Amino acid sequence: MRDYELVIIISPDVPEEEVPNTIDKVGQLITSRGGEVADVNRWGRRKLAYPIKRYTEGDYVLTQFKLDPTQVTDLEASMELTEEVIRHLVVRKEEGESAAP
Numbered sequence: 001m002r003d004y005e006l007v008i009i010i011s012p013d014v015p016e017e018e019v020p021n022t023i024d025k026v027g028q029l030i031t032s033r034g035g036e037v038a039d040v041n042r043w044g045r046r047k048l049a050y051p052i053k054r055y056t057e058g059d060y061v062l063t064q065f066k067l068d069p070t071q072v073t074d075l076e077a078s079m080e081l082t083e084e085v086i087r088h089l090v091v092r093k094e095e096g097e098s099a100a101p
Helices: 016-031 069-081
Strands: 002-010 036-052 055-067 085-092
Touching: 002 016, 002 036, 002 069, 016 036, 016 055, 016 069, 055 069, 055 085, 069 085
Parallel strands: none
Antiparallel strands: 002 055, 002 085, 036 055
8 A cells, every 4th residue: 555645626516515525425436446545635616727627716625545556547547537526636655755735
């Protein structure tokens, strides 16, 4: 198991009260592959640097988790199919690296 960080941008079409459900759905994608979610940090709605699928803003969420490296590709494929997520990025954390602010 390795440490990873996942940043997702949730579509602004998702109502504010449904964002926690989307975050839970992403957590289930990780745990269903044998991973462990260590921390979830919701940054809130922010303006995007450039339009993504015609959206100019979205809800940012940082998730820190542990996962077998062989499962990361499968996790990313599932993230592509998750309609609520308009963009995602998985980054492997190096030993001793501190969490993002």
